[in-house]
Amino acid sequence: MKPALGLTVSTNLVITPQLQQAIHLLQLSTIDLQQEIHEALESNPLLEIDDSDESGYSDAHESSGREEPQETTSHEPSDQSLSRDESTSRTEDHDEGPQADSQWEEQIPSDLAVDTAWDDIYTNDYMPPSGSGSHDEFEGPYERNDQEASLQEHLLWQLNLSLHNERDRLIGETIIDSIGLDGYLGTPLESLAEALQQQEATLADVETNEVAAILRLIQQFDPPGVGARDLRECLLLQLDQLPTDIPRLATARRMVEQYLEALASHDYRFLMRRLKLRNEDELHAVISLIQGLNPRPGSQITSETPDYIIPDLVVSRHQGRWRVELNPEAMPKLKVQSHYADMIRRADQSPTNQYLRDHYREAQWLIKSLQSRNETLLKVGSKILELQHGFFEQGEEAMKPMVLADIAEAIEMHESTVSRATTQKYMHTPRGIFELKYFFSSHVSTAEGGEASSTAIRAMIKKLISQEPPRKPLSDSKLADMLAADGIQIARRTVAKYREAMQIPPSSERKRLR
Template sequence: MKPSLVLKMGQQLTMTPQLQQAIRLLQLSTLDLQQEIQEALDSNPMLEREEDGDDFDNSDPMAEGTETVASETAPKQESYDEPTPAAENLEDGDWGERIPNELPVDTAWEDIYQTSASSLPSNDDDEWDFTSRTSAGVSLQSHLLWQLNLSPMSDTDRLIGETLIDCINDQGYLEESLEEILDSFDPELEIELDEIEVVLHRIQQFEPSGVGARDLRECLLLQLRQPAQPTPWLEQARYLIENHLEVLASRDYSLLMRRMKIKEDELRQVIELIQSLNPRPGSQIETSEPEYVVPDVIVRKHNERWLVELNQDAIPRLRVNAQYAGFVKRADSSADNTFMRNQLQEARWFIKSLLSRNETLMKVATQIVEHQKGFLEYGDEAMKPLVLHDIAEAVGMHESTISRVTTQKYMHTPRGIYELKYFFSSHVSTSEGGECSSTAIRAIIKKLVAAENQKKPLSDSKIAGLLEAQGIQVARRTVAKYRESLGIAPSSERKRLI
């Protein structure tokens, strides 16, 4: 068979740059999309943000002449010649006074001149909290080093303290033994084991209480060492932790009552005091920055109907800059005109991709609300089974598109803010031939555990039996999986004294 040239005609799907951009914008979260929009505004002069009060053109951004339709609102020129009210105050008020050549010793600027900081709440204001106005977290090590620097000690002890703090993990426990820490020092320093232990005792007095402990027993005892106020059952709690902590972990309360020679009500109060302690004191220090969730869709009920609308405050509206678009000449092929023409086309593509994203998100959210009206009315127990295929068929899109549009997108409902993927769940067959959502089963398990007898908590087999009595056929291992996903401990660890 000799080679030959053959001409064929066929069709194939090609991922154009415009389609790739639309898909990429579709799967971005609101915060990521805001950053993407800001980068587009910084790089493309043809794009501008619509400010409040501006006349916005709702015509098709891909249509020809878009740049001339909105050209009637040209950018405003700001004048800096007229004096502002602040400048007038500077001329007439105390700020216009000259700074004296010499000031009294220990004089602060605020003692003589007004500052913008005077508008801030004073330190005497009980409602003002500095930590609530700071977004950056503080690590446990930096918090301990700050306290160490405030403690009077020698240079050698400070070096030992810094080494000990480096060996404390995020939970607040000392990971290395004192012997290993001693071996890490230079022998020429002539540091002894007793010195390290003394410095460790100093660190164990720092906040948070219980930090620097070598095990759980020592951590709990440190927190009971210096209570802020007289505490009943303090001695009994110390005795229990020192001698019978393993028995308490096994929840053998009858053995504890015999060994400590106390009654059940007294043991319950001792255990309540121990449970008020923090076994992980380092977790009190917030080390990560707070993460904020901005809902993409808002759902509300009006006149017995559920309304779905996009969160317009989360995504800024864009348009083509009319003044710059008017500079583009159709017949000009110069480099500058070609650059502006390309930027104009990219701006149109970007705006169309944003409109397509909003339309797709609106369609998917509307169908989710249509399927999950029971959840909005009655809660998790009324959640219906829902998979991506159901929404894909309803809106006429592929399942991959539905997966992208529901990733990191949030819906604000009267019951709270939920990720769109929360409304999707598998189903379990019922005895009547129907289906029950796994989310509804989790809600029922949580309700059963909350109402159980704490002296005799429900086992997984018992919960499975109670679900079967309601017509829900669930195996014991499935109940255990749902229970673990809810963060509910096994029955042996939920046993309590009433």
């Protein structure tokens, strides 16, 4: 073969930094997006928060029955403010003309091409705009400055108030370090004594009974039951700290000490016979007292920061029609400062002015990327509202089977785009706050040849269990038969899988006196 030159025509997707930014913003949760905006405001002097009344997004989609969602007028304040800035600057500095502006001002397309199978080409190489703020330094509006003390800190504080002997304090600190987050001591006392002998020269002669004495002191600390080595000891420690005049306290202590296994298996006849109780009312009073105890005392003391959810979309009923709109409290509203825009157009080609021009383009792309994100979320949310109309009207039992492909096909976007647009995005509805992925579920065939959502089936199982007689709870086989009577054919093991997913115990553990 001879070497030759030729021309070929092909279509390739070039993922520009601006496109990476739009994709990056699309996949962020609301709290992460607010942090990203905070960093952009610090690093870009041309950006500012738009607090004007007319700057809020009024995008909304409505749905009623099977009607297609109708889109109302969409206001894009950022583009409007940019247009006003441009017209004002061109009026004040008409000598340069539009031709001079076009030399440096980058044209932004009306629609950003964020819809693509970018799982194959997008990597996590995108770096957000650099600025003085960082993820570690930024403290969002829901960050807490006063972190709660951990369980170990809470116990050490009580230990320092109770012990003044250095030897006893070292033993107590070692015991507290071995207590888990649930409040239980998982290390044997013999092992603790050996560790202390090797750790400190002054404790070379420490014995197990000395460690046990300090442990008994710690077991009197708050929260009640801390430092226990098993469930029985944990419950007994809590019963010991209750007032002695509580009715049935002695019987409850005897039940925990001797018949905890029978209580776990709900062998009520055996318990009544052994404890010499006259009727079920007395047994119920004793069991209620035990059920009021905390089997995980360490859970009362936690240093974890709570996770807050800010919904991206809000669904409401307006004049008989369901309406989905962007959450105005969550959507950032940005604009370019007109004063700097005027300075850029009147200035020369100095490095300082070039610096402002670069930030002006970054601000334009950021605002357009945010608008594209909001439009994508609104499209996805409106289509979910349309396809899951029965859920909003009747609840979980009316949920229909739906997968990502259904939404992607309906709004003419790629599945990967829908997947990123529904991850960590939440919708506030009259029935609660749900992640958008909650509305997607697999389908199960019915006896009539139709399909039922797995979410709806779980709701039916939960409803049947809530209505079961407490003395004779429904088994998984019985639940499968009852669902079959309603036309939903599923196996017993499928019922068990759904029940376990909802963290509902089996029938043998759901048996109650009343």
